[in-house]
Amino acid sequence: RTTLPAVVSIVISKQLRDVAHDLPHDLDIIPPFLRKQEKKARLEAIHRAADAKGMVEVGGGSGFFVDPTGLILTNKHVISDPKARYTVLNYQGEPLETTVLSRDPINDIAILKVHTHGKKKRFPVVPLGNSSTLKLGQFVLTFGNVLGVFRNTVSLGIISGLSRSITAQASSSSPPQELRGLIQTDAAVNPGNSGGPLIDMKGKAVGINAAIASGAESVGFAIPINPVKRDLADIKRYGRIKRPFLGVRYIMLTKDLQKKIGAPVSNGAVVVRETIHDHAVAPGSPAAEAGIREGDIILSCNGHSLSSSFSLQDALESCKVGDVISLEVLRGKKLLTLRVMLAERT
Missing domain, CATH: 2.40.10.10 (Trypsin-like serine proteases)
Structure with missing residues (x-):
């Protein structure tokens, strides 16, 4: 009784032409001799589903009010498609005019805000637990x-x-x-x-x-x-989500990975690029300014050892923008201690 009125539905719609354009990718799993017939049937179904403005409902998500002024929590992936239109409906199915305030750059979280146009409107909320x-x-x-x-x-x-x-x-x-x-x-x-x-x-x-x-x-x-x-x-x-930025790409070491790459240790974060076009250490980042290099193994952050069960991301969760952290780094046979001031992730 108290929770449902604070839960919203998010309807995801796209232009008819965009939905039709995506069909060939979806049809790849169908045998070639059936694709033409299946594509025709789907296009007819899409045209029937389109509204007067040429929009087709393609999915949905959820969210919930966490502040009586109209703040709504949802997942970042629910509102990630730049070509889609998102309609937020309240418990009674009434549309709400909203805007995306911020998306968490790390976690799958986004925060929306309902426009009240100057009216002093209060919304039911879901209290936050522990x-x-x-x-x-x-x-x-x-x-x-x-x-x-x-x-x-x-x-x-x-x-x-x-x-x-x-x-x-x-x-x-x-x-x-x-x-x-x-x-x-x-x-x-x-x-x-x-x-x-x-x-x-x-x-x-x-x-x-x-x-x-x-x-x-x-x-x-x-x-x-x-x-x-x-x-x-x-x-x-x-007015936005502020998350700390270090500026390294890495993979967490395990015993199996240690054997494969010949690493000197089985725990820690190996600084390495994902592809040949990436940077292992982002140019101009706090990590670059502190002297971290590709191939370094970050063993600990602020005295906490890094492992597959406690990653570098986990360590940074408790940090804020502007914090100075201490990293223990293994470079070849040298053990280094580097101090890094975290910037804001954009």
Whole structure:
């Protein structure tokens, strides 16, 4: 009763021509002799689904109010397509005029703001809980716009796991993103649930529904709410999300990777480019100014050892823009201590 009025549905629409243009990529998995017939049938269906302005509804997501002035939390991947139009609907299905205030450059989080045009309007909110106190087996609820069709859907489940790490893709054409520290739940998290709240039995949001495991049932993941609180504080203070920037590309060492590349240690972050066109150390970045080089192995950050279970990204989560951090770096046989002032990620 208290949560549903604060949950919104996000309808994703695209121009008819853009949807039609994407069809050939989607048809690649169909045998060649059936593609022409299938493409014709799909184009006819798309034209029937288009509205008077030539817009076609192609998907949906969810979000929820976290501030009575109209701040809405959702997933970054829900509103990532620059060619799409996003319509936010309240609990009663009424459209709300919104704008994207900020997207978290690291986590799958975005914050929207409803335009009230000077009117003193207050919105129902979902109070934020404490995701660090979650226990395995604890009951939770998911809310959202399931499959972009079934709005105001509620599902019950339990916390199945904590601190999970996965690699997720919003679509086949989008780059994969590593998500760490996630909450695993068997409560139904379906397409369209993304961005909706994961609620404890006290009615507080402890997470944001974010992903499902492909090919599995009852395996959903949510972003813990505690890191999101910092994003909200940034929005209220600066008008944008401020995240620290170091400026290195890296992979975390494991024993298997150590054997493959002949690294002298099995833990740490190896500074390495992803492709020949990338920079391992971003030019002009704090890392470059501190003297970090490609091939360096960052062993620790502020005294905390780095490993596959505690990455460099994890270490930076507790840091702020302007913080000076101490990095222990292995360069060949030399052990170096470098101090770096973190800049703001843009």
